[in-house]
Each structure stands twice: as structure tokens, then as C-alpha cells.
Amino acid sequence: MSATDSPTLRAAVPPTEAVADDGWAQPAWVPTRALGRTVLITGLLLVLGVALGRVDLVLLAAPFAIGAAVALRRMPRFAPELSIEADEEHIVEGGNVRAGLTVANPDVITYDLVVVRARTSPWLELEDADRPHAIKVAPDGWTAVDLSGRATRWGRQDVGPAAARVAACGGLLACRPVVIPAQGVRVYPETEPFAATEAMPAAAGLVGNHRSRRPGEGGELAGVRPFAPGDRLRRIDWRVSLRTRDLHVASTLSDRDAEVLLLLDVLGEAGESGGVKGKASVLDTTVRAAAAIAEHYLQRGDRVSLAEYGSSARRLRPATGRRQYLTVLEWLLDVRADTGEPNSEHVFGAHNVSSDALVVVLTPLVDPRAADMLAGLVQSGRYTVAVDTLPHDAAPPPSGPWTSLATQLWRMERENVLGRLREHGVPVVDWAGAGSLDLVLRDVARLASAPRGR
Amino acid sequence: MAGKITQRANRARTVIKRATILPLLVRAGVAVAFFGAMTVAWPVSVVVSCWMVLLAVAAIYPAFAPRGRGVTIVLIIAVGGWILDTTWYDARIALWRVLAIATLTYAGHTLAALAAVLPYDAIVNADVVLSWAGRAGLAVLGSAVLTVIVLGLTSDLAGGAFLVATLVGLAAAVGLTLLLARLLRRP
Numbered sequence: 001m002s003a004t005d006s007p008t009l010r011a012a013v014p015p016t017e018a019v020a021d022d023g024w025a026q027p028a029w030v031p032t033r034a035l036g037r038t039v040l041i042t043g044l045l046l047v048l049g050v051a052l053g054r055v056d057l058v059l060l061a062a063p064f065a066i067g068a069a070v071a072l073r074r075m076p077r078f079a080p081e082l083s084i085e086a087d088e089e090h091i092v093e094g095g096n097v098r099a100g101l102t103v104a105n106p107d108v109i110t111y112d113l114v115v116v117r118a119r120t121s122p123w124l125e126l127e128d129a130d131r132p133h134a135i136k137v138a139p140d141g142w143t144a145v146d147l148s149g150r151a152t153r154w155g156r157q158d159v160g161p162a163a164a165r166v167a168a169c170g171g172l173l174a175c176r177p178v179v180i181p182a183q184g185v186r187v188y189p190e191t192e193p194f195a196a197t198e199a200m201p202a203a204a205g206l207v208g209n210h211r212s213r214r215p216g217e218g219g220e221l222a223g224v225r226p227f228a229p230g231d232r233l234r235r236i237d238w239r240v241s242l243r244t245r246d247l248h249v250a251s252t253l254s255d256r257d258a259e260v261l262l263l264l265d266v267l268g269e270a271g272e273s274g275g276v277k278g279k280a281s282v283l284d285t286t287v288r289a290a291a292a293i294a295e296h297y298l299q300r301g302d303r304v305s306l307a308e309y310g311s312s313a314r315r316l317r318p319a320t321g322r323r324q325y326l327t328v329l330e331w332l333l334d335v336r337a338d339t340g341e342p343n344s345e346h347v348f349g350a351h352n353v354s355s356d357a358l359v360v361v362l363t364p365l366v367d368p369r370a371a372d373m374l375a376g377l378v379q380s381g382r383y384t385v386a387v388d389t390l391p392h393d394a395a396p397p398p399s400g401p402w403t404s405l406a407t408q409l410w411r412m413e414r415e416n417v418l419g420r421l422r423e424h425g426v427p428v429v430d431w432a433g434a435g436s437l438d439l440v441l442r443d444v445a446r447l448a449s450a451p452r453g454r
Numbered sequence: 455m456a457g458k459i460t461q462r463a464n465r466a467r468t469v470i471k472r473a474t475i476l477p478l479l480v481r482a483g484v485a486v487a488f489f490g491a492m493t494v495a496w497p498v499s500v501v502v503s504c505w506m507v508l509l510a511v512a513a514i515y516p517a518f519a520p521r522g523r524g525v526t527i528v529l530i531i532a533v534g535g536w537i538l539d540t541t542w543y544d545a546r547i548a549l550w551r552v553l554a555i556a557t558l559t560y561a562g563h564t565l566a567a568l569a570a571v572l573p574y575d576a577i578v579n580a581d582v583v584l585s586w587a588g589r590a591g592l593a594v595l596g597s598a599v600l601t602v603i604v605l606g607l608t609s610d611l612a613g614g615a616f617l618v619a620t621l622v623g624l625a626a627a628v629g630l631t632l633l634l635a636r637l638l639r640r641p
Contacts (some may be wrong), residue, residue: 034567041563045533056540056552059601060533063560065629066600067593112589113571113582131472136585170589171567171603400589 028079028175037174038068071170079178080114080137082164085144086183093190094276097124097151099159099183103135104142111137113167116145122155123275124185129159129188138164152275154189154287156333158182190276191292226250259303259318259354262290265363265370266310269337271391282364285389287332289362289431294328298346306331307352309363309373310338315352358383361431364390365428371417374426386421386428390414469574476578480569485517487562488528494554496535497543509535516562520569529559549605556601557594563589 045061048054069106087097103114117132126149133145151157160182166175224240227247235249264286273281280288294304298320305318306328316331351357359382363370377384395407417427492509500506509531516525524551536555539545568586572578 032570033521033523033525034563034570037529037563037567038637040526041529041533041559044530048533048537052537052541054540055604056547057533057537059552059604060536060556060559061599062597062600063556063593064563066596067560067564067590069629070593070596071589110585112586113568115571115573115576117573128577132573132576134476134572134576134582136582165571167571170564170586171571174571347565361498 006028011408012288029076029168029173030176032167032172032174034170035068038064038172042068067170068172070293071172074109076107076109076111076166076168076173076175078162079175080105080111080166082116082162082178082180084118084160084162084180084183086159086185088186091151091185091187093151093154093187095151097126097149097185097187099124099126099129099147099185101133101145101147101162102142103137103145103164105137105139107168108139109168110139111166111168112170114164115166116162116164118147118160118162119182120147120159121185123151123153123155123157123187124157124159125152126159151185151187152278153273153284154187154333156184157187158172158184186330186333189288189291189332191288191295224249225251243396252298258297259305259357260293261318261353261357261359262293262304262306263361263363264290264306264308264335265361265365266308266335267367267370267390268311268364270364270366271394279393282366282389282391282394283335283337285419285431286362286390287335289387289389291329291332293360295325298322298325298328304328305357307334309361310371312338315370317352327400353377353380353382355381356383358385360433361386362389364388364394365414365417365421366390371421374421375424376425378424384426386426387431388418388428389431463614472575474575474577476580476583477511477569477574477576479571480565480572480583481517481574482521482524483564484520484565484569485514487558487565488513488516488532491532491555491558491562492535494551494558495532495539495559497539497545499543500535508509516566520566525563529563532559547605549602550568552605553598556597560594560597564593 040062042064045064049057049061068441083102083104085098085100085102087099088266091097099120101116101118103111103116105111114135114137115132116135118129120126120129126147129147129149135143135145137143145161161179162182163177163179164175167173168175200406224237225248227236227241233251235251235389237248240248264288266283269281269283271281272279273284282296290306294306297304300321303318303320304324306316308314314331314334316327319327359377361370361374361377361384363374363386365371365386365388374384374386396403396410398404421428456547489510492513493506494508496509512524512528512531516522516528534556536551540547564586568583
């Protein structure tokens with residue numbers, strides 16, 4: 001299934017019937033065709049029995065009349081109450097999901113048959129969720145249907161809408177369908193292992209885990225130098241001082257934190273999404289890589305912010321710590337391919353990015369505006385790394401004999417764009433999990449250490 | 455046209471693939487009950503002839519379309535066969551045949567009512583079908599007792615069958631009117 005399509009939901013739930021617009025609400029319970037049949041057959045047999053003087057015809061009508069009389073001795077008054085229970089715990093894609101449908105009977109008679117069904121997101125593999133469930137609900141009681149299973153893709157996955165239709169009085173009366181809205185299950189992306197050992201190109205804050213290139217209070221040894229007024233006594237290197245007979249102190253590099261901006265290109269979606277263990281589409285790679293990079297830098301004490309490059313231009317302010325990590329995951333759940341107008345204004349620009357921040361742009365580089373944006377960032381002196389998120393097998397669906405040729409031309413043009421970006425000094429790497437960015441981070445750090453004469 | 459046929463074939467394949475056992479058994483019950491009713495109600499000479507094929511097709515049809523008018527038509531056909539046999543062919547009104555026709559037609563009717571609201575691919579709790587069958591059994595038992603008593607009474611009152619039928623018919627007609635009046639006062 002292509003992730004560009006809207007999720008195909010099984011058309012199992014009837015549409016909600018609108019209440020009559022003249023203010024007259026339709027009755028919840030209506031006679032079924034079986035009731036009409038009972039009345040017709042009973043009446044017909046009785047009339048024939050009377051007309052032909054035949055007791056046997058009256059007796060043939062007896063079970064219909066007795067059955068209807070017994071079934072209709074008490075009538076239902078209230079509509080059933082339906083509810084959806086969905087897991088609210090932290091679920092990572094591939095993890096187990098617990099969901100269920102509960103039908104409550106507020107009436108004084110038994111619901112002989114309740115057919116309950118729910119639409120579910122195609123990314124939730126819930127057991128028998130695509131089938132209706134037929135249950136019986138005792139008066140003043142409830143019955144639950146378990147829909148446990150597995151979540152196969154990140155995002156807000158819906159359980160529902162759900163509908164219940166009840167038959168009571170031996171199927172002679174039926175309730176109009178009761179439909180309730182969907183309940184979302186938050187499925188967080190699986191973070192691929194990621195570790196960048198290289199130094200940040202520009203650490204900015206006063207505290208942090210990155211060794212800077214400036215001497216200061218820190219843990220990384222920079223060298224030994226003679227004692228000077230203002231040096232702390234605990235910095236004195238006694239071994240060197242005794243040998244040289246003069247006070248020396250161990251100087252260290254200061255530890256700094258850094259800001260990392262993850263810029264997510266959502267201008268388009270490409271490739272097929274196969275869930276957690278299947279193929280990854282552009283958005284899959286983007287979201288999983290963003291989660292992994294954010295987790296890595298937040299664990300190291302850096303400030304991480306996120307932004308979407310698209311018409312919605314969502315942003316997440318920079319912050320640090322575990323709370324920010326959870327916020328990042330929550331923010332990533334709402335990442336969607338941009339369906340806005342192609343000429344819509346993108347408010348994102350280099351002026352939105354701190355001059356010391358490391359900008360990691362996750363982009364498939366399909367839209368020319370993304371390449372322009374990257375070039376603009378580099379030209380404005382931002383430390384920029386582009387991560388190519390386009391799957392290797394991504395291709396437009398075949399629509400004619402020229403499709404493959406057109407695809408080849410498009411790929412050549414894209415390679416050309418990548419080459420021109422590299423010429424402009426934008427490092428572009430494929431996302432490959434751990435160590436993906438090490439090589440380019442080293443290059444960017446080297447560039448950052450050079451004097452910025454512009 | 456070809457497209458429609460392909461569409462129907464695909465739909466049939468999907469139905470066969472997705473169908474579950476209990477709804478299937480309920481529909482099979484509808485077919486068996488109506489087939490039995492036809493066999494008992496219609497004259498033997500018709501039952502053993504090639505006309506039985508048509509009757510069988512008619513009896514099985516409600517199993518495939520329990521929501522339609524087919525069920526009512528099949529019931530009328532069965533009753534029509536019974537009237538034909540007892541009037542045109544002058545067959546004797548045997549107690550077992552009245553009991554069998556009443557039981558089988560009602561069983562077919564109530565199972566069709568269940569099949570009409572039970573999707574073919576539903577996962578069904580067994581107690582739904584069991585309690586439904588139990589209620590139908592009670593109605594059949596009550597009517598069977600009534601049948602035995604009334605038919606015994608009419609045989610005792612030889613020659614007075616017309617009067618008894620008239621009285622019972624009128625009483626039932628009044629009861630039916632009351633039932634309908636109550637239904638109109640439904641919530």
C-alpha cells in the first residue's frame with residue numbers, strides 16, 4: 001500500500017443517519033421485515049381459516065402468533081451504548097496494542113443480537129477487527145469484544161468509528177445503527193540505532209557534553225600550562241609542578257552544548273510503506289531518522305528543535321532533556337505529506353535558524369524548492385547536513401511505455417541536483433542508521449573551525 | 455455486462471472466502487426448513503415430479519436472500535401447496551403434517567429473521583444462536599400443544615369444524631388487532 005494514499009478503511013460501518021431536519025427525531029427502534037411477515041402470514045392464515053372453515057390453517061398461524069406475542073411482551077426503549085477502549089500507553093511500532101468495543105444494554109430486555117463492527121487503521125493488525133462480531137447483551141449489563149493486536153506503523157492510528165446494530169424481540173424489532181467516532185492510538189516510531197561520535201561543528205551554550213575548541217572548565221584535557229592568577233587550586237598538576245619546580249595547571253577544553261535543528265522536508269511522499277519491518281517510504285525514513293537523531297543528541301544534553309519544510313511549517317521550539325524527547329515523538333506523530341498548494345508560501349528561511357545550530361535536513365530532494373532551500377542555508381553560513389530519504393526503489397507508478405524512460409531521466413536529473421549541491425558545499429548522505437552522519441559531521445566541523453571570512 | 459459478471463464473481467469469491475460457520479449454518483437451516491415444509495405441504499404427486507426442482511429452488515432462495523421478500527413468498531407457496539393438497543387432491547388433514555408444516559415454516563421464518571440481521575462473515579457467539587433456537591423451540595412447542603388439543607377437539611365435534619374455526623379465527627383476529635395496536639404505541 002502506498003503511504004501517499006489515504007488509509008483504505010473497510011467500508012463496514014454504515015454512515016451516520018442524519019436526524020430529520022424538521023426537528024423530529026427518528027425512533028431508535030423500528031419493526032423489521034420479519035415482523036411485517038409475521039403479521040401478514042398470521043392474518044392471511046386466519047382469514048383463510050375463517051373463510052374456508054379450516055382449523056388447520058389457523059393452527060398453522062399459531063407458532064407465528066405465539067412467537068410474536070412472546071417476543072413482543074416487553075418492548076425495548078433505549079438505544080444501546082457503545083464505547084471504544086484503546087491503549088493509551090506508549091506503543092512503539094511493532095508493539096502490541098490492546099483495544100476493545102463494549103456494548104452496554106441500559107434496557108430491561110435482553111438484546112438478542114448485537115452486531116458490532118469497527119473500522120480500523122490499516123496499520124493496526126487487530127485480530128478479527130475487519131469482521132463484524134455478533135454478541136448477546138443481558139439487560140442492564142454489558143459485553144466486550146476484544147480487538148488486541150499489533151501496530152505496524154508509526155502515527156496516530158484510529159480504532160473506529162464503530163457501529164452497533166441491535167435486534168431484539170426475536171428479530172422483530174431492530175435498533176437504528178449507533179455510530180461512535182474513532183479513538184486514536186499513538187504509535188511512536190521505532191528509532192533506528194544512531195550514534196555520532198564526531199564533534200558538533202559549533203557548540204553554543206555554557207554547559208553541555210561537547211568539548212569545545214576553547215579552553216575552559218571541562219573534562220577534556222587540552223594541555224598543561226604554568227599557573228596563572230585566577231586558576232583554581234584543584235587544577236594544579238602536582239606531578240608536573242614537582243618535576244619542573246614551578247606550579248603548573250592542567251587546562252581543559254570547556255564543555256558546551258549545541259543546538260540541533262532537524263528540518264523535515266514534507267513537500268512530498270514517495271515509495272511504498274511496508275510497516276515496521278517492511279519497506280520504508282520517504283516519510284517513514286524521515287520520521288524514524290528524526291526520532292533517532294533527536295534521541296541521540298538529547299541524551300547528550302543538546303538542545304533539539306524540529307521544523308517542517310512545507311506549507312504548514314510546523315515548528316517545535318528547542319529544548320533539552322527527556323521531556324523534549326517525548327515532545328519530539330509526539331510532534332513526529334503528526335507529520336504528514338504536504339497536500340497544500342504548490343505555490344504556497346514557505347515561511348521557513350535561514351533567518352529562522354540560529355547561526356550556531358547544526359541543521360540536519362531530512363529530504364528526498366524530489367522537489368526543487370528543497371534543493372533551493374538547502375543551497376540558501378549553506379550560503380547564509382549555517383552548518384547544514386542533508387540526509388537523503390528517498391528509497392532506492394522509488395519510482396512513479398507505470399502509466400505507459402515511456403514511464404521507465406522518464407524515470408531514468410528524472411533520476412539523472414536528481415543526481416545532477418545532488419552533484420550541484422555537493423559543489424555548493426552541502427554534504428548529502430543516505431540514511432543508514434548508526435554512524436550515518438559521522439563522516440559529514442567531521443567535514444562540517446572542519447569547515448566550522450576555519451575562519452568565517454565572508 | 456461482462457464487467458458486472460466479473461464483479462459479481464469477485465464478490466461471490468470474497469463471500470466464500472470470508473464466510474464463517476455459524477451464519478452459514480443458520481442459512482443452511484433456513485433452506486432445510488423451507489425445503490422440508492415444501493415437501494410435507496405439497497401433494498406427493500408433485501413432490502415426486504420434476505416440479506419439485508422449482509419448489510426446491512424456491513425453498514433454497516431465502517437462504518441466499520434472507521432480507522428480501524423471498525421468505526414471505528416461500529411461506530405463501532408452502533401454505534398454498536397445503537391448501538391445494540387438502541382441497542384439490544382431497545388429502546386427509548393429518549395431525550403430523552399440520553405439526554410438521556407449522557414447525558418447519560416457523561423455523562424457516564425465525565431463522566431467516568436471524569440470518570437477515572446476522573452478517574455472513576460475522577464472528578458469532580454460540581449463545582446468540584442457541585438462545586434464538588431455544589425461543590423458537592418454545593413457540594413451536596406451545597403451538598404443537600395447541601394443535602394437538604384443537605385438532606382432537608374438532609375430531610370430537612365431528613361436523614362442527616366450521617363453527618370452531620370461525621370462533622378461533624375471530625378470537626385470533628381480535629388478538630392480532632390488539633397486537634398491532636400495541637406495536638403502534640412502541641417507543
